[in-house]
Amino acid sequence: MLANLPQLFPTPVDVLKALYDLLIAPGPAGLPWAGELWGNTIISLWRVLVGFAIAALSGILLGVAIGWWRNVRDLLEPIIEILRPIPPLAWIPLAMLWFGLGFTPAVFLIWLGAFFPILLNTVLGMESTPKKLVEVARTLGANSGQVLFKVGVPSAAPSIMAGLRIGIGIGWMCLVAAELTGSNSGLGYLIMYYYSTMEAAKTVAGMLMIGIVGFLMFTALKKVEDKLLFWRVQA
Amino acid sequence: MLPSMRKLAFLVFAFILIVPLFSGLSCAPATPEMVRIGYLLGDLHQLPFFVAQDRGFFKDGGINVQVVGPFDAGPAEMDALAANQLDMGYVGIAPSVLAAARKIDLSIISGVNLEGSALATEIGINSVTDLKSKKVATPAPGSIQYVMLGMLLSQNSMSFADLELFPGTIKPPDMPQSLQTGRISGYFVWEPFVAKSLAGGYGKALIESREIWPGHPCCVVVTRNDFALNNDKVVTAVINAHRKAVQFIGNNPAEARSIAQKWTRLDADVIDSAFTRVKYTYALSKDDVKRFVREIISLGESGTIKPIITAGDVPDLDAFVNKVVDLQYIQR
Amino acid sequence: MSTAKLIIEKISKSFSEKKSGKVTHALQDFNLEVGAGEFVVLVGPSGCGKTTLLKIVAGLETATSGSVFLDHKQVSGPGPERGLVFQDFALFPWRDVTGNIVFGPEVLKVPLPERLKMAERYIGLVGLGGSERKYPAELSGGMKQRVAIARALSNNPDVLLMDEPFGSLDAQTRNLMQNELLRIWGEDRKAIIFVTHSVEEAVYLADRVVVMTAGPGTIKNIYPIGLSYPRHRADHGFISLREKITACIAEEVKII
Numbered sequence: 001m002l003a004n005l006p007q008l009f010p011t012p013v014d015v016l017k018a019l020y021d022l023l024i025a026p027g028p029a030g031l032p033w034a035g036e037l038w039g040n041t042i043i044s045l046w047r048v049l050v051g052f053a054i055a056a057l058s059g060i061l062l063g064v065a066i067g068w069w070r071n072v073r074d075l076l077e078p079i080i081e082i083l084r085p086i087p088p089l090a091w092i093p094l095a096m097l098w099f100g101l102g103f104t105p106a107v108f109l110i111w112l113g114a115f116f117p118i119l120l121n122t123v124l125g126m127e128s129t130p131k132k133l134v135e136v137a138r139t140l141g142a143n144s145g146q147v148l149f150k151v152g153v154p155s156a157a158p159s160i161m162a163g164l165r166i167g168i169g170i171g172w173m174c175l176v177a178a179e180l181t182g183s184n185s186g187l188g189y190l191i192m193y194y195y196s197t198m199e200a201a202k203t204v205a206g207m208l209m210i211g212i213v214g215f216l217m218f219t220a221l222k223k224v225e226d227k228l229l230f231w232r233v234q235a
Numbered sequence: 236m237l238p239s240m241r242k243l244a245f246l247v248f249a250f251i252l253i254v255p256l257f258s259g260l261s262c263a264p265a266t267p268e269m270v271r272i273g274y275l276l277g278d279l280h281q282l283p284f285f286v287a288q289d290r291g292f293f294k295d296g297g298i299n300v301q302v303v304g305p306f307d308a309g310p311a312e313m314d315a316l317a318a319n320q321l322d323m324g325y326v327g328i329a330p331s332v333l334a335a336a337r338k339i340d341l342s343i344i345s346g347v348n349l350e351g352s353a354l355a356t357e358i359g360i361n362s363v364t365d366l367k368s369k370k371v372a373t374p375a376p377g378s379i380q381y382v383m384l385g386m387l388l389s390q391n392s393m394s395f396a397d398l399e400l401f402p403g404t405i406k407p408p409d410m411p412q413s414l415q416t417g418r419i420s421g422y423f424v425w426e427p428f429v430a431k432s433l434a435g436g437y438g439k440a441l442i443e444s445r446e447i448w449p450g451h452p453c454c455v456v457v458t459r460n461d462f463a464l465n466n467d468k469v470v471t472a473v474i475n476a477h478r479k480a481v482q483f484i485g486n487n488p489a490e491a492r493s494i495a496q497k498w499t500r501l502d503a504d505v506i507d508s509a510f511t512r513v514k515y516t517y518a519l520s521k522d523d524v525k526r527f528v529r530e531i532i533s534l535g536e537s538g539t540i541k542p543i544i545t546a547g548d549v550p551d552l553d554a555f556v557n558k559v560v561d562l563q564y565i566q567r
Numbered sequence: 568m569s570t571a572k573l574i575i576e577k578i579s580k581s582f583s584e585k586k587s588g589k590v591t592h593a594l595q596d597f598n599l600e601v602g603a604g605e606f607v608v609l610v611g612p613s614g615c616g617k618t619t620l621l622k623i624v625a626g627l628e629t630a631t632s633g634s635v636f637l638d639h640k641q642v643s644g645p646g647p648e649r650g651l652v653f654q655d656f657a658l659f660p661w662r663d664v665t666g667n668i669v670f671g672p673e674v675l676k677v678p679l680p681e682r683l684k685m686a687e688r689y690i691g692l693v694g695l696g697g698s699e700r701k702y703p704a705e706l707s708g709g710m711k712q713r714v715a716i717a718r719a720l721s722n723n724p725d726v727l728l729m730d731e732p733f734g735s736l737d738a739q740t741r742n743l744m745q746n747e748l749l750r751i752w753g754e755d756r757k758a759i760i761f762v763t764h765s766v767e768e769a770v771y772l773a774d775r776v777v778v779m780t781a782g783p784g785t786i787k788n789i790y791p792i793g794l795s796y797p798r799h800r801a802d803h804g805f806i807s808l809r810e811k812i813t814a815c816i817a818e819e820v821k822i823i
Contacts, residue, residue, distance in 0.1 A: 097416075132655070139625055141647035141671060154659070180404055184404060
């Protein structure tokens with residue numbers, strides 16, 4: 001096994017060189033100018049952002065409804081509790097069957113990963129709306145709709161933001177699995193490609209890129225959260 | 236570098252270093268008379284392995300085979316070999332040559348089959364040029380079908396850039412269905428997954444691999460050099476069993492067919508159709524291997540495919556092939 | 568026909584526990600009239616139902632029987648004519664001081680320029696000038712309560728309901744806020760129903776002090792406080808009233 005060491009252990013120098021090679025190599029179809037590394041990063045980022053945006057919209061809307069109205073919750077809770085434990089990976093064959101190749105099945109899988117944390121945190125946030133705040137609002141003359149949007153939703157905002165942060169993390173992690181189902185571009189695909197051609201340094205370079213971009217997205221979202229939720233009491 | 240980013244970089248590198256270490260250490264060295272052999276998913280080319288296993292040819296030779304796999308594609312199998320999870324393997328010639336070019340210490344010691352792959356397409360496709368801008372699937376990059384598609388395109392003055400290629404992200408068993416549902420217009424893969432589309436009536440075999448290069452080598456048997464060094468008797472016994480199996484297939488087609496059905500889970504008529512395209516063998520030609528490496532290098536240089544092996548990887552091709560191909564076992 | 572602003576008539580309230588079916592009688596036949604601009608303080612032993620009564624007047628709870636009338640119209644559900652101030656302030660943490668105070672006019676669709684003018688007025692009234700842009704997390708307890716009071720006043724309610732509003736403040740701030748409340752009430756005279764545990768606070772603030780019985784709560788005794796404002800806690804008249812009321816409550820505690 002020791003004879004195979006060079007193959008299994010790319011050195012940091014090898015990885016840096018691989019990163020450089022990937023930066024200057026021509027980009028994927030549609031983005032040839034962007035270079036192989038950036039081009040595929042942009043493609044993956046776009047998929048994750050679209051999947052995440054849909055998850056945020058659907059998760060928050062559904063979460064507000066379920067968290068606020070009991071009969072909505074009673075109706076939808078069983079379905080959600082059944083679907084939630086199914087890992088996104090298990091949906092892969094269905095994703096390919098329904099959505100074919102490329103962009104759509106990848107976005108679907110990313111949506112699946114991000115949706116549930118966003119939904120559940122939104123529900124939690126809405127359910128935790130302090131009763132006193134609702135009472136005060138009502139004594140000030142607010143109707144039900146106003147109580148929902150001017151008290152419930154702002155009160156749930158910290159929880160919703162936490163859900164979004166978790167959701168984008170999971171969505172990004174689903175990326176590699178998502179791109180292994182009928183993609184031919186993106187960072188996940190790039191890793192698979194160089195794993196297959198046994199270019200370990202480039203594989204690791206791709207992994208590194210995934211880690212870095214994920215970290216940056218997460219940090220960016222945290223900054224947005226801190227800006228929006230500055231009014232929180234520092235515990 | 237921000238402190239948090241430095242921490243991240245450290246974690247990533249630590250992870251990279253530690254994981255292969257564990258994968259290597261977790262495998263016990265093969266005990267005498269025991270050998271771990273890998274194979275490819277549903278690959279009809281590797282029928283001699285299935286036959287030898289089911290007919291007890293390995294046992295007759297006094298060896299105990301631990302079947303490892305199936306692997307989705309050659310590169311993954313070679314990775315397992317390099318990480319000491321396998322001792323020997325039935326694999327495509329391209330991944331084995333690729334692994335050798337990456338300095339993995341292995342030898343190719345026997346042929347398994349010739350030909351036996353094809354480009355399956357929609358009924359409406361009449362020539363390779365009809366595939367321009369269409370979606371075509373192959374097994375993982377670096378596989379023999381991937382390279383042969385490159386050769387075919389080159390023969391038609393095309394390159395991978397003219398197609399929308401999906402290498403490695405559609406599993407071979409899923410390829411017929413993808414063709415049927417119109418997701419892809421063609422795929423180049425090993426039997427019996429070509430025959431499946433034909434049998435289903437929604438595909439045709441546009442070009443067979445033997446039309447691209449008649450008598451081309453396809454699957455081979457490889458062994459880790461350190462294993463062969465210490466287990467000469469075992470390796471010999473494996474090749475002997477393999478030889479017996481090849482002869483058996485020739486003499487007992489019906490029996491062979493039912494073993495094929497068991498390991499690939501396909502219908503009899505599909506397998507029969509596939510049989511017409513596969514030639515089983517134990518022979519191996521150094522010249523053929525040389526030609527293969529030359530093809531991969533030149534396809535990369537001409538821009539037909541993305542470079543996989545470059546001239547720089549094998550500065551002395553003759554020496555490389557002489558080192559990698561070891562004919563002693565089939566000559567015994 | 569009585570000319571009182573707020574009439575609480577024969578209010579009874581019982582709670583029945585869902586699981587055990589046990590019934591608790593919180594209030595029994597409670598009757599009280601409050602005049603416009605009158606400062607009434609409710610005191611009583613723990614569990615006498617004073618908070619429940621306040622909630623019923625606010626419309627956040629429904630009485631089991633009896634009614635509440637404001638200007639001779641029956642009250643049902645909460646509304647802007649009855650402002651409410653909680654002990655724990657219940658400010659909207661995501662809104663600044665101005666944002667909290669304009670909430671009432673905002674939901675009643677008062678146009679923006681008027682809302683802001685109103686907010687300015689009440690901020691001045693409660694003495695929070697300069698803190699318009701501060702957020703609740705940045706305010707002290709006393710300041711928070713001023714915001715709560717201003718917010719409750721912003722819809723110009725007929726009655727202000729206050730549930731132990733100074734209970735979570737330290738002694739100094741508490742005294743300060745009592746004086747502030749009296750000053751505000753002096754400038755903007757509304758009917759106030761104020762609930763407290765502190766007899767001293769009751770005597771300091773009230774026109775009348777209503778002592779409730781132990782649960783099921785009803786009126787045990789009403790003490791008009793004839794002292795003129797500002798009152799002095801060391802005053803002989805003050806101390807004697809305080810002692811009388813304290814003794815009255817103590818009787819109820821013994822009975823429990």
